[in-house]
Amino acid sequence: NAGVMQNPRHLVRRRGQEARLRCSPMKGHSHVYWYRQLPEEGLKFMVYLQKENIIDESGMPKERFSAEFPKEGPSILRIQQVVRGDSAAYFCASSPSRTKTGNTIYFGEGSWLTVV
Amino acid sequence: KNEVEQSPQNLTAQEGEFITINCSYSVGISALHWLQQHPGGGIVSLFMLSSGKKKHGRLIATINIQEKHSSLHITASHPRDSAVYICAVSSNTGNQFYFGTGTSLTVIP
Numbered sequence: 001n002a003g004v005m006q007n008p009r010h011l012v013r014r015r016g017q018e019a020r021l022r023c024s025p026m027k028g029h030s031h032v033y034w035y036r037q038l039p040e041e042g043l044k045f046m047v048y049l050q051k052e053n054i055i056d057e058s059g060m061p062k063e064r065f066s067a068e069f070p071k072e073g074p075s076i077l078r079i080q081q082v083v084r085g086d087s088a089a090y091f092c093a094s095s096p097s098r099t100k101t102g103n104t105i106y107f108g109e110g111s112w113l114t115v116v
Numbered sequence: 117k118n119e120v121e122q123s124p125q126n127l128t129a130q131e132g133e134f135i136t137i138n139c140s141y142s143v144g145i146s147a148l149h150w151l152q153q154h155p156g157g158g159i160v161s162l163f164m165l166s167s168g169k170k171k172h173g174r175l176i177a178t179i180n181i182q183e184k185h186s187s188l189h190i191t192a193s194h195p196r197d198s199a200v201y202i203c204a205v206s207s208n209t210g211n212q213f214y215f216g217t218g219t220s221l222t223v224i225p
Contacts, residue, residue: 033213042217043202056212091159105149105206105213109158 004029004094005074006108013082013115021111024074025094032075033105034067037089046090049075082115089113119143122203122216129223135190137219139203142184150177150188151202153218159202162188193223 005024013019025032034046036059045059049069060067064082069075079086092108120141129135141148150162163170163177165186170177174193179186190197203216 035213035215043204043213043215045212045214048212059212104161104164106161107151107159 004092004106004108006092006111010112016081019079019082019113021077021090022074023092026106029094029096031095032069033093034077035091084115087113087115119214120203120205120216122219126220129193131223131225133193135193137188137201139186139216141205144208145205146208147206148179148186149204153200195223195225198222
């Protein structure tokens with residue numbers, strides 16, 4: 001049973017380009033979370049999605065960032081017009097149901113975005 | 117003030133030593149998680165607990181709900197235990213995880 005799969009693992013983008021990060025949750029998991037880890041900082045919540053729905057995006061920057069989790073296919077975190085400050089590790093996690101109920105959460109390996 | 121505080125931030129130990137990492141939190145939780153992150157690598161969930169104590173190999177995690185405190189212990193530490201250990205709590209009022217800033221552990225042979 002494959003774990004949470006993220007790709008690409010490493011992505012380099014020039015300022016102003018778009019970055020797309022993909023996350024396939026564990027089989028049977030319908031809840032996906034995205035977290036960002038800035039250099040020398042801890043993990044920060046960005047967005048929580050269920051299939052076709054954004055449940056909580058309170059951690060997402062208001063501009064340039066968007067996320068989706070379509071009915072078919074992986075969840076995608078999209079960053080438009082990237083800036084150097086977007087350079088970070090982006091982690092995806094999945095759970096079978098809401099973390100509020102105390103389910104174990106499984107993390108992907110992370111996607112490292114470098115903006116040059 | 118962060119919802120989750122960890123101590124120490126950095127820890128160096130000799131191989132074989134008993135290690136304790138502490139975590140305090142200030143929010144109501146449904147569960148507390150201990151995570152391990154290797155340099156340049158992904159994150160592995162070590163424990164999820166909502167009460168009492170859990171043990172897995174040389175790792176032991178305890179939680180005191182009344183005191184809002186948890187500890188992660190590593191017995192007979194080994195260089196391969198060198199990693200960042202992160203305490204995280206899942207809030208019982210929302211959808212979020214709150215993370216500590218992590219404890220960077222280095223075990224010297």
